Each structure stands twice: as C-alpha cells, then as structure tokens.
Amino acid sequence: MTQLQFTDIQGTPKIIRAAEIQIELPSTPLKYYRHGWQSWSLAAWTDVTPFPMQKPVSFHPYQTDAVYAREPNPHGSWLGAVEFEDGNILLLGALATDTHVFLLQNQLTGRSEADEVEWFIAYGSESKVFDEYVQQLGIRFGMAVKDHVPRVWCSWYSLYLEINEKILHQVFDGLGDLPFDVLQVDDGWQKDIGDWEANEKFPSGMAALAEKIKSTGRRAGLWLAPLLVAKSSQLFREHHDWLLKDEKRNYISPGFNYWGQDLFALDVSHPDVILWLEALMKQVRSWGFDYFKLDFLYGGAMKGRRHVNMPREAAYRQCLISMRKAMGEDAFLLTCGTPILPALGACDAIRIGPDVSYEWENRLYEYLLQNFSTPSIKNAIRTVVNRLWLKPLIHVDPDVEYFAAKENTLEEEHKEQLRDLALLCDFKATSDLPQWLTVEERELLRSFLNAEPKVSKLSRYKYALDNRIIDFSSAIEFTKQPKGFYALLGEIMGWGGNLKPVIQLILTLDTAAKKRRASRI
Numbered sequence: 001m002t003q004l005q006f007t008d009i010q011g012t013p014k015i016i017r018a019a020e021i022q023i024e025l026p027s028t029p030l031k032y033y034r035h036g037w038q039s040w041s042l043a044a045w046t047d048v049t050p051f052p053m054q055k056p057v058s059f060h061p062y063q064t065d066a067v068y069a070r071e072p073n074p075h076g077s078w079l080g081a082v083e084f085e086d087g088n089i090l091l092l093g094a095l096a097t098d099t100h101v102f103l104l105q106n107q108l109t110g111r112s113e114a115d116e117v118e119w120f121i122a123y124g125s126e127s128k129v130f131d132e133y134v135q136q137l138g139i140r141f142g143m144a145v146k147d148h149v150p151r152v153w154c155s156w157y158s159l160y161l162e163i164n165e166k167i168l169h170q171v172f173d174g175l176g177d178l179p180f181d182v183l184q185v186d187d188g189w190q191k192d193i194g195d196w197e198a199n200e201k202f203p204s205g206m207a208a209l210a211e212k213i214k215s216t217g218r219r220a221g222l223w224l225a226p227l228l229v230a231k232s233s234q235l236f237r238e239h240h241d242w243l244l245k246d247e248k249r250n251y252i253s254p255g256f257n258y259w260g261q262d263l264f265a266l267d268v269s270h271p272d273v274i275l276w277l278e279a280l281m282k283q284v285r286s287w288g289f290d291y292f293k294l295d296f297l298y299g300g301a302m303k304g305r306r307h308v309n310m311p312r313e314a315a316y317r318q319c320l321i322s323m324r325k326a327m328g329e330d331a332f333l334l335t336c337g338t339p340i341l342p343a344l345g346a347c348d349a350i351r352i353g354p355d356v357s358y359e360w361e362n363r364l365y366e367y368l369l370q371n372f373s374t375p376s377i378k379n380a381i382r383t384v385v386n387r388l389w390l391k392p393l394i395h396v397d398p399d400v401e402y403f404a405a406k407e408n409t410l411e412e413e414h415k416e417q418l419r420d421l422a423l424l425c426d427f428k429a430t431s432d433l434p435q436w437l438t439v440e441e442r443e444l445l446r447s448f449l450n451a452e453p454k455v456s457k458l459s460r461y462k463y464a465l466d467n468r469i470i471d472f473s474s475a476i477e478f479t480k481q482p483k484g485f486y487a488l489l490g491e492i493m494g495w496g497g498n499l500k501p502v503i504q505l506i507l508t509l510d511t512a513a514k515k516r517r518a519s520r521i
C-alpha cells in the first residue's frame, strides 16, 4: 500500500501507480464528492458523515454498484474529492477502471479491484483540479470525436411502452419542420428483452419504420438493452451458458423492470456473446438506424464469475468497444445506465443522471427512502450538474426536457431549469407529442432547439447562459433525513420494497399511470 502525507501532494498534480493508496488529511474536510457508478447513481457533494443507505435494497442492482451499496462511509466509483475550509479541494481519481475511493476517518483511500493502476492526485481550486483530471483521462480513454450533437425526439417520456407503428407515424408527421436531427424509438418495439425483433405492434417491420423517419429528413434512432436477457425470451431458452453467474453458479440478477420479468445479464467476456452482439449491432444498422441509445449497460459490468477471468469493468469496456465498432464509427452511440469511466472513449455520449419525470421530487423515495436515483427533476438535475466536469471528454445527456403544459403539472420554473441544464450540456431532447403543444409552446420548442448560448461557469451550481444567470442550488439541495416516526416509516417502506408482491404492485401502478398518459394523445 502507498501512503502519502498531505504535504506530499501540494504543488503540481501527481500520478502514482498503486493497487491501494492512502492520503492522510490534515483536518476533517467539510464536504465529500461522491461519484456514483452508473448513469442513474447519485453524484453529489455531501457531508463527510456516514450517508444513509439508499432503499429499498432490491433496487440496488440497477441504481448503484451493488458491491458497495451498503458501505456506510463516504465513497464512490473511480474518484473522490474532499473540500477544505479554504475552499480548495483534494481529488483522488483513478486513471483506470475497476477502482473505488473511500473516506475512512481522516484518510482518503483509493483501491483497485484488479492490479496496480495509476492514480491522479491534485489539490487546488475545484475547476482546475477537475480539468487536470479530465485531461489525464482523455489521454488514456480518448476524447469524443463528434463535434455535433443531434437534437432528439425520443418516444419514452410521453408514450412509454405504448408505442406502435400508427402512433409513431402520427407523431413523426406532426413534428413538421421542427429542427430535430434524430427521431428515436425507445423501449416497446422489441419482441422481448433479448429478442431484438419487431413485435406485433410494428407489422411493417423496423426497416420500414426507419425509412419513415428518414423520409422526414432525419436520422433514425433506436433503443436497445443489449446486455440484458428476460427469462421469457428465446435468447434465455437457447443460451443459458451465456448468462452471468456468481461464485455459487447462481444467475446474477440485474434487477427488474416495467417488463415485470426476471432479468439476467450476459457474460460479456464470452466470445460467442461478443459475436452475437456484433451481429445484432450490424442488424439494427442494416435496418437503417444510425443513432443508438444502448441502455441498462451496467448489466455487463456486474460482479460475477466470467468465462474469461478478468476485471468486471474491463470486460464491459471491451464489449462496448466491440459493439461500437460493429455498428460503425459513423453511427451516433449514446450509452445509458452505463458505468461512467468504462464508457469513456467507447461511445459518443453518456446519460449522466437519473430519468426525469413529471414530478419535481418524490417524497416517498427522496425523503423516506433516501433514494436519489429514482426518476424526478431534482434527482436528474442534482447528479447531472455534479457530473458536468465530464463534458470536455464526452457529450453529456441530461435526459429530455418538457414544453407542453398538457399532461404536465410541473411548475414553469422547474421546466425552465431543466431546459437551461440541457442548453448547458448542449444536448437537447424532448418526448413531448406535437399533438400536445400549443402554438406558443411549439415556437418555444423551436427556439430552444435553435439556441446556442454562450456558457460560463460562475460557481459550483451557478452558470451564465449568455447574460442570464442560472442557479441550480434548489435542485441540488437534499431532502433532510427522516427522524422518529418517519425514520421508522422509512424502514418499513424500505423493507416492504424488497417484497416481490409490493414491487409488482408499484410496477403495476406506475405502468397504469404511464398508460393513461400515453392514451391521451
């Protein structure tokens, strides 16, 4: 183990090779920067006291890195930073995958799950230190090469699983001359998770759908969760041997979803799995799509016993690079639900926060369950703002923005914050149905899509867009921790959230609400 004193790291940034590294801090820091594992996991500056475990535990596989989800001390994936009273920060960041940082007493500790790796260490002003880290990451992982980010209409946040050929045609026609570059078909077109063929709601097939999109003068986009396998799929029946298992040879569960089925993850170190994924990427490309949102990718990086014994994130990264090559470098690849560092240089853009929703916050999850990964505007803004340091490396997707008042009770001020965040990220998207938009809202959407404001950072949560000052502090703020009766209620709800019938009920209610919204097209 390499041990450093605080005095060793003052001055220029340092890069040190070690499997484990410890830096002794001179005093208790004020704040800790925790960086969550994948797109939907929390990234934020928090207190240095133990952070309550987010609940329910049954959500851990798809909201956190389940390996570390019960760790009470402040910690995070690949990097961690502490802020001192003088306003300076100390950052310890790995320049490699499969690494983790903890704050244990007065020691900032970095640990590799694999071999010795390079650690970047710097002390100074927050923006300078993160910029230097980003440069070093860029050298090792590669920088985004595409300078243009397409403006996207995505089917998820209005139609959800209710998409079909007829409705999508209506929407595509209704978008008229709005300046979108990509029309992206989200979840709901496939036969099953694992069986990536058009289902009965798309009788003309996916090539015809791509053709329809292209006839409107735009690029065709498609969602897939290529590393997951549902129990009901043909893929599951035919390829048990491709699934990721644990040491006891039980299948690893990457969670569940609206689909309601048990899910499994592919063992991405298996050469036949890679061949199958490459063929799948070529297939979807041959249908005419050239913008891909690959989702739930964390499934490929979960802890397990793989065909080839290699670090889990390295296995995932290698697989992502293969998929990227197979689809062609000219296709635009957005990764979602992805472990962040392993995706750098292997895609064009990364979703860097949880899903947005029609709620500013959700008191059940954010207060009682202390869960900041579930869909809400506050959760999305908080994590995205805290990950903006990634922007020089890769395009960053904050999820969609809202324009229509119909079907949306969000306050104007909150919708505006979300739109400003998208302008900051320079990644613009919506799912609003043209049928929902008034004439004014349609023009607001048009000018938003055409806007290219000059962005400058003023402080941690404050930015200027041209001459307008945007302050995200109200979204960043955490809901306080519950005490007494509410703490107990949180425990009970958290426990209940691990029971299958309760999860089924939550999913059923959620799906019913989504269905109702989608039916009011």
Ligand code: 9PG
Pocket: 062, 156, 186, 187, 223, 255, 256, 257, 258, 295, 336, 337, 355
């Ligand atoms: C499609 C959606 C959208 C969305 C993605 C992702 O755990 N869950 O139940 C869960 C469901 C959906 C989800 C994340 C987690 O969202 O972020 O944009 O593509 O999948 O199913």
